[in-house]
Each structure stands twice: as C-alpha cells, then as structure tokens.
Ligand SMILES: Nc1ncnc2c1ncn2[C@@H]1O[C@H](COP(=O)(O)OP(=O)(O)OP(=O)(O)O)[C@@H](O)[C@H]1O
C-alpha cells in the first residue's frame with residue numbers, strides 16, 4: 001500500500017466527513033438542537049440527486065440545488081412539527097421525534113426510489129486524475145474545495161454577521177433573545193432548513209463515492225456523531241479538524257488493519273476520548 | 289389494611305389470570321398465538337427501555353444491543369453448546385449485565401443527547417460487528433436453535449401456542465419488576481435524578497450510582513425478551529439490531545402516555561395488530577410507525593390515554609414530563 | 619402636551635395555573651413619565667412587566683389589553699412588541715454571557731427607522747452614557763460585575779430604540795451607592811425623553827426619582843399617587859412591614 005495514496009484518501013474522506021457533519025454542528029452549536037434523522041436526510045439528498053440526474057435528466061449542477069431544496073423542505077417541516085418541543089427545549093422528545101422522522105424518511109424513500117442499490121455517477125466522479133502514482137477523481141477535489149469554502153463561510157457568518165449573532169443569542173437564551181426583538185421561531189425554522197440544505201449538499205457531493213441504498217442512513221449518521229463530539233460539540237473549526245482526523249484514521253486503519261471495522265475502530269476512539277475527558281465535551285452555547 | 293392488600297392482590301391477580309386467556313378469546317388460531325407471543329416478547333423488550341426513558345429521563349438507543357445480546361447468547365448456548373432454556377436465560381442475563389456495566393461505565397458522565405448519541409453509535413457498531421464477525425454467524429446469522437424444552441419439568445414448546453405460557457409468564461414478571469421498581473427506593477431516586485439532579489444530590493442520592501443501577505436492572509429485562517425471541521424464531525441474525533426494534537420500543541414506551549404501567553404492553557399490541565392484521569406493506573408500515581412516534585410526542589403530550597381521560601383510571605399514572613428542561617446556564 | 623398615555627393596560631389579569639397573580643383595572647404611563655411599581659416579594663411586580671410583553675419563563679394565562687400609543691398590542695408575540703418599541707429589561711439574566719459587551723450592544727434591530735417618539739441610541743451614545751462599558755467592551759458578559767450587567771442591560775435596550783422601557787428591579791444585588799447611580803441614570807434618561815415603568819423593591823430609593831408610584835399587594839393596586847403624595851403614605855410602610863412579619 002502506498003502511504004501517500006492513503007494520505008490523499010484520508011484527506012478526501014476527512015473533508016467528506018466534515019461536510020456531512022456540518023449541519024449537525026450548526027444545529028448544536030448555534031441552536032442547541034439535535035437531529036437523529038440526519039443520516040436519513042443524507043440518504044434522501046443522495047437519492048434526490050440520483051433521481052434528478054438519471055430520471056429527470058438534469059445536469060449534476062442543477063441536481064444539487066434540487067436536492068438542497070428538498071432538504072430545506074424536509075428540515076422545515078420537521079422543525080415546524082416539533083416547534084413546541086423546541087420552544088420548551090425538550091431535548092429528550094426532540095431526539096425521539098427526529099429518530100421517528102428518520103424512520104419515516106427511510107420508509108418513504110424506499111417506497112419512492114425502490115430498495116435496490118444505485119450508483120450515483122456524476123461527470124466529476126468519472127474523471128480520474130493521475131498524479132505521479134497517486135490517484136483520485138475530480139469529485140474528490142470538489143469535495144475538498146467545497147468543504148473548505150463551506151467551513152470558511154460558515155465560520156465567518158457565525159462569528160461576524162448579524163445573522164450569526166442572532167442565532168448565537170437564541171442558542172444561549174431563547175427567551176432573552178425574544179426580548180431583543182428576535183423572532184425565535186424563525187431562527188429555529190431557519191436553522192433546521194439550513195441543516196436540511198447542508199446535509200443534502202454533502203450527500204450530493206459525497207454519495208457518488210459509494211453505492212447508495214435507502215437503508216444507509218442508520219450507519220451514515222455515526223460519522224457525524226464522532227465528528228461532532230470529537231470536535232467539541234458545536235464548534236465549527238473543531239468539526240473541521242475532527243472530520244479531517246477521522247478521515248485520516250479511517251483511511252489508514254482501513255488500509256492496514258481492516259476496512260470492515262474502520263468505523264467501529266473510530267468509534268472506539270470516540271469512547272476512549274469520552275471516558276478520559278467527559279467534562280471537556282460540555283456544550284458551549286454559541287460555540288464557535 | 290389486610291383487607292386492602294387482599295383486595296389489591298385480587299385486583300392485580302384477576303386481570304393477570306384473565307390475560308392468559310386472551311389468545312383463546314380471540315379465536316385461538318395459529319396467527320393469533322403467534323401475534324400474542326410476539327406482543328409479549330416485544331412488550332418485555334420495551335419495558336426494559338421504559339424505565340430508562342420514563343423514570344431516568346434519558347434516551348438509550350442501545351437497547352437493541354441488549355435485545356441482541358440475549359438473542360445471540362441464547363443461540364450460541366443452545367445451538368452450539370446444547371444448553372437448555374434455563375441456562376441460556378442465565379447466560380443472556382449475564383452477558384446483558386456485562387454489556388450494560390461496560391456501557392454504563394462509559395456513559396456515566398454523559399447526559400442527554402451525548403448519552404443518546406453514544407448509545408446510538410453503540411447500536412450501529414454492534415450491527416456492524418454482528419454482520420461481519422463469523423463467530424456470530426456473520427450476515428447469515430445463527431441457525432439451528434432447538435425448540436424450547438425444559439426436560440426437568442417435562443415441558444416442551446414446539447409452536448407458538450405451546451410457547452405462549454412462557455411468553456406470558458415472562459411478561460408478568462417484567463411488569464411486576466417495573467411496578468416494584470417504581471415503588472422502590474431506587475425508582476424514587478431515579479425519578480429525583482430525572483426531575484432535579486441538584487435536589488437529588490442534596491437529598492443524599494448519588495445520581496451516577498442510580499443511573500448505573502437502573503441501567504443494570506433495565507438491560508436484563510430487554511435481554512430476556514431476546515432470549516425468548518431466539519426460541520420463537522429458531523434462528524437469529526443481525527436484523528435484531530435493526531432500527532425497527534429501536535423505533536418499536538420507543539413508540540411503545542411513549543404512544544399510550546408515559547409512566548403507565550401497562551402502556552408499553554398496550555403500545556406494542558397496537559403496533560403489532562396493525563402490522564400483522566392491517567398491514568400496508570413494509571415501507572408504508574414504516575411510515576405509519578414513525579408517524580405514530582412523531583405525533584404522540586409532538587402533539588399528544590399525554591399519549592393516546594391523554595385523549596381518553598375517562599379511562600385514565602384503568603392505568604395508574606403519575607404525571608411526569610419525559611423531558612426535563614435544560615437548566616439555565618449562566 | 620399629549621394627554622394620551624404612551625403605555626396603558628386595561629383589565630389585565632394574569633394567572634399561573636389556577637392562581638390569579640395579577641388583577642389590575644388600569645395602569646397608564648404618560649409620555650416622559652417615570653412610574654415606579656413597588657410591593658413586597660411576590661406582589662406581582664415582575665408578573666406585571668412581563669405580561670406587558672406577553673413574555674414569561676413560566677407559562678401564565680394572560681387576559682386584558684395592552685396599548686402602546688393607543689395601539690392594541692396584546693395579540694402580538696413578544697418580539698413584535700419589542701419591535702413596536704416596548705422594551706423589557708427582565709429580572710435576573712440581562713445579558714448574553716457568552717458574548718462580549720460589544721457584541722451584546724451590536725443591534726438586533728433591523729434598519730427601519732425607530733418611529734415616532736423613539737430614539738435609537740448608537741453604540742457611541744451608549745458608551746458616552748456608560749463609559750464603564752466602553753472600558754469593558756471586549757469582556758464577555760459573564761465577566762461583568764452585577765452593576766456592569768445592569769448598565770449593559772439598559773444599554774442594550776436603548777440600542778433598540780425604546781418607546782417605553784420596563785425595568786425590573788435594576789438595583790437588585792447592587793451596593794447602596796450603585797443603586798442611586800443606576801436610578802439617577804434612569805431619571806436622566808426620562809428627562810431626556812424616555813418613558814419608563816420601573817419596578818423597585820427599594821421604596822426609599824425609588825421615591826426619590828419617580829414621578830408617580832404604584833403600590834402592589836397580592837396582584838392588586840393598594841395605593842397610587844405622585845411621589846410626594848406617596849412619600850408619607852402609611853400604607854407603604856405597612857405593606858413592607860406587613861411583608862416582614
Ligand atoms: N412561573 C411561575 N409559576 C407559578 N407562579 C408564579 C410564577 N412566577 C411567579 N409566580 C407567582 O406569582 C406571584 C407574583 O410573582 P412575581 O414574580 O410577579 O412577584 P414580584 O413582585 O416580582 O416578587 P419579587 O420582588 O420577589 O421579584 C407570586 O405569588 C409567585 O409565586
């Protein structure tokens with residue numbers, strides 16, 4: 001096995017993981033919300049992209065916004081349904097409800113798209129790049145670039161813009177935010193719509209790397225958990241770094257030990273971190 | 289006083305005895321017995337989760353792992369090692385306790401969604417392991433689980449009808465355990481930790497120890513359901529770790545209303561009757577089950593029972609919110 | 619002078635569960651007036667100012683009308699009432715603790731003009747009013763002292779262009795010398811055109827700065843009058859002494 005090739009794989013994988021986790025990072029860091037249906041929303045994003053390209057005949061570049069639009073709609077509806085729970089900050093019920101949404105999405109997607117696996121191929125994923133003895137695709141390059149741009153933009157928006165400030169105020173104290181004239185409900189709806197768009201974008205970019213299945217959401221979400229928790233719950237920069245680290249870990253573990261257990265091993269690392277410093281993982285509202 | 293306890297015993301014993309005859313009253317066909325046995329098994333599975341969600345106020349998403357631990361242990365001990373149901377039950381409980389202790393230790397410091405997130409991840413990893421580890425049969429699963437036979441008592445159950453007494457007994461034991469847990473010191477301590485951790489600490493309750501103990505009580509209940517499920521199905525594969533069981537348990541726990549003693553049983557019965565007798569196909573059933581879960585939490589804070597306040601007296605309830613509000617941070 | 623009150627309530631009733639915590643036929647605050655609300659613990663002072671916003675950390679049942687410049691705002695959600703110019707500085711948590719002073723002061727209001735009778739203070743203006751905040755502009759809210767938080771709370775409200783300002787016990791937990799500083803600041807804001815309803819435990823300090831005083835007891839108005847009328851009113855002493863027995 002070529003070490004540099006694994007490094008490249010790890011970097012691509014890491015950016016993919018970070019991109020997948022970005023919606024959760026914002027949910028947690030900015031609004032103190034969670035979404036256990038995240039994996040199924042990823043699945044849906046992948047399938048809508050696939051449907052757009054292979055059934056509607058859309059070009060890839062238009063299939064992406066279509067998937068994001070569906071993501072926005074799903075995120076909005078979810079938050080609309082659980083708005084009362086959100087306003088009460090009933091996190092326990094929110095967790096279960098989002099899990100239920102994930103399950104519904106799985107059933108609906110299987111009904112609509114069929115339960116057979118599909119290959120989501122894009123113009124970029126079929127273009128190989130050979131560089132010395134390294135190999136990757138244009139899709140991989142796109143993942144890395146989009147992830148970096150997305151994280152940079154997000155960090156800027158959260159830290160420096162009015163929108164980011166409003167969201168951080170709601171995260172810290174929704175009731176005090178109301179007294180500052182902020183429409184708290186709208187922020188919650190917006191954050192969830194963003195989560196839907198972000199995970200759909202991630203799916204449209206990352207899913208072409210592997211075959212897609214309507215049942216894949218259950219496993220997919222675990223990556224996000226590891227990234228979000230290792231990254232220091234809600235921290236944008238932390239998520240990026242954690243995603244990258246996880247990608248490298250999985251690439252090397254997969255190449256040198258066992259690909260089937262790579263995720264399980266990553267999870268073992270997470271557990272170790274949690275046991276060693278559970279206190280260091282406390283949520284900081286409005287965390288950056 | 290004596291009269292009172294005597295009356296209470298009758299009040300509990302009468303439905304317990306009558307319940308046994310439910311499958312006969314419903315016609316006693318094979319399908320009815322199959323459904324009743326499954327309802328009992330899945331209800332027991334849900335009772336394990338019930339005390340975590342309703343009393344401790346945390347959402348464990350790793351209960352499918354306890355269920356699977358029971359089922360796989362039973363499969364291994366009975367099919368490979370040739371042990372009988374009593375030994376396999378003991379084995380299942382031991383394995384579940386070991387897993388729960390490990391998980392409990394790891395998650396001792398974790399709360400709320402981090403706790404749930406880790407338990408969910410445990411479930412996903414367990415599914416990966418079950419699918420890939422040849423010791424557990426890999427994706428083929430484990431076959432050749434012998435029928436349920438206790439030679440010592442001359443009892444053998446070769447079909448669902450014959451298995452029903454075992455399933456029903458298991459259900460009664462689970463309900464009895466949950467009900468005595470709620471009346472016990474541990475149950476009260478769990479509720480205090482749930483509602484007001486700080487107050488609990490100042491009242492001399494150790495929250496972490498309480499959590500661990502409730503976890504250790506809960507796991508064997510769910511595992512014993514897995515134990516019987518292995519015999520009922522005669523083979524076990526990684527699909528016992530599917531999200532279906534998780535969603536089923538959660539829905540059963542919340543749909544009727546929380547902290548109702550018979551809530552999980554009624555919930556499971558409702559879901560299985562729909563799936564077995566009014567099914568619209570697997571995918572639509574998924575949508576229905578998920579929607580029931582969503583609606584009961586988002587729109588029915590007191591569950592279905594809350595809608596029918598008049599029959600509330602049938603279910604002794606203590607109104608307690610499931611979710612605690614996040615304490616103010618400053 | 620305009621005789622219509624800036625802020626007016628009619629038949630305001632608030633109940634927590636089944637308990638009526640507030641029952642007021644009418645309260646009115648006129649333009650450029652500083653009205654004090656005093657009463658013992660649990661008299662319903664916070665309930666009054668919170669219900670004017672329709673805001674609460676509990677979930678009370680509120681009925682009755684709230685008028686701002688004659689406009690009925692009782693159907694509006696809290697954030698809309700804020701936009702209409704009714705601002706509340708609540709009891710307890712006043713500032714965003716995870717944000718710097720500067721960020722706390724960065725406006726959350728949109729760019730629309732504040733409207734008639736309202737003045738939206740700029741950051742420089744509030745820094746001029748509270749030089750202390752300027753010194754602490756890079757500190758997090760959690761690093762500020764009680765008095766500084768109180769100033770920041772007021773400053774945040776001024777940034778939103780209040781038509782009427784509701785202040786809930788700004789002197790709580792402050793040293794006696796600071797109490798009068800804060801209250802005098804409020805007085806000077808009123809003198810420069812603001813309309814204020816001030817909840818205060820400290821009657822003696824309040825009576826020095828207010829124009830009128832309302833004495834609440836168990837959710838009802840026990841006495842009402844100008845500061846000089848109320849100064850020697852025995853009911854004030856009674857209400858407070860009664861509360862201590
Ligand atoms: N969230 C709530 N739920 C139930 N009852 C409440 C709630 N908030 C206030 N009350 C009750 O309403 C009454 C008025 O309370 P309020 O907080 O308005 O008093 P206050 O005059 O502001 O007292 P203090 O001087 O202590 O701040 C009290 O009897 C109080 O117990």
Ligand SMILES: [Mg+2]
Nearest residue numbers: 663664665709
């Ligand atoms: Mg008060």
